[in-house]
Amino acid sequence: MSITTQTITRLKGQRPIVAVTAYDAPMAGYADAAGVDLILVGDSVGTTQLGFESTVPVTLDMMVHHTAAVARAKPKALLVADVPFAIAHDDFTVLLEACRRLMQEGGAEAIKIEGDATMAPTLERLTRAGIPVLGHIGLLPQNFHQLGGYRKFGRKKSEQAQLVADALAFEAANCFAVLCEMTDAIATAAITAALKVPLIGIGSGVDCDGQILVSNDLLGLNAGYVPTFVKQYAKLGEAARNAFAAYADDVRNRKFPS
Numbered sequence: 001m002s003i004t005t006q007t008i009t010r011l012k013g014q015r016p017i018v019a020v021t022a023y024d025a026p027m028a029g030y031a032d033a034a035g036v037d038l039i040l041v042g043d044s045v046g047t048t049q050l051g052f053e054s055t056v057p058v059t060l061d062m063m064v065h066h067t068a069a070v071a072r073a074k075p076k077a078l079l080v081a082d083v084p085f086a087i088a089h090d091d092f093t094v095l096l097e098a099c100r101r102l103m104q105e106g107g108a109e110a111i112k113i114e115g116d117a118t119m120a121p122t123l124e125r126l127t128r129a130g131i132p133v134l135g136h137i138g139l140l141p142q143n144f145h146q147l148g149g150y151r152k153f154g155r156k157k158s159e160q161a162q163l164v165a166d167a168l169a170f171e172a173a174n175c176f177a178v179l180c181e182m183t184d185a186i187a188t189a190a191i192t193a194a195l196k197v198p199l200i201g202i203g204s205g206v207d208c209d210g211q212i213l214v215s216n217d218l219l220g221l222n223a224g225y226v227p228t229f230v231k232q233y234a235k236l237g238e239a240a241r242n243a244f245a246a247y248a249d250d251v252r253n254r255k256f257p258s
């Protein structure tokens with residue numbers, strides 16, 4: 001049975017939600033066959049697949065293209081797509097058109113938007129228009145050039161209170177779940193306790209209702225930097241390098257084709 005936004009919301013207090021990113025049909029197929037609950041076509045496609053330094057250069061066309069590829073795997077998992085840089089802050093009709101494209105052309109079943117409590121009225125308009133929204137708080141990678149680097153959020157009491165307020169505002173805007181990135185463990189626990197909808201964490205410790213990881217990180221498929229909170233369940237990058245080297249060796253030594 002396919003997983004819906006309602007399924008995800010109801011999982012709070014039942015069992016931890018398992019979420020990963022995917023950017024193409026084969027990877028979505030592998031994750032779905034493993035029984036994950038939610039697949040996010042994150043704008044991390046920019047850094048993991050497209051060679052950008054941040055998610056800022058990722059465009060709506062790129063997101064629609066990769067979301068449609070993931071949708072072709074026909075996952076049972078809930079398919080969520082990221083609204084890319086700046087669009088959520090544009091005129092509401094521009095944002096609505098972006099969501100329409102991600103859902104109608106890309107096949108997404110929900111969209112994710114980065115922001116804080118000030119974004120809640122916009123998210124409420126979207127949910128009233130029938131667009132399921134996953135709100136993203138804490139570290140907002142689309143603010144890369146403003147942040148000047150990635151850091152933990154919610155270490156200070158004032159930041160903790162702000163994060164709880166952001167999450168509650170998103171819940172009041174009818175988000176079916178909230179995602180928190182790089183929030184301090186104490187802040188994470190406080191947000192989880194305050195929310196009726198699930199909190200899905202990345203780099204935010206154990207006290208969430210679920211976890212999400214970037215698939216390239218968990219598979220060991222990264223060209224360079226791996227965040228310290230990541231657990232690598234495979235070393236596919238190393239396996240690929242070895243396979244290319246063995247192939248090159250065989251061709252040069254006339255062992256392939258045999």
Ligand code: KIV
Nearest residue numbers: 021042043044202212
């Ligand atoms: O784009 C992305 O992959 C994300 C992750 C932090 C979950 O937003």
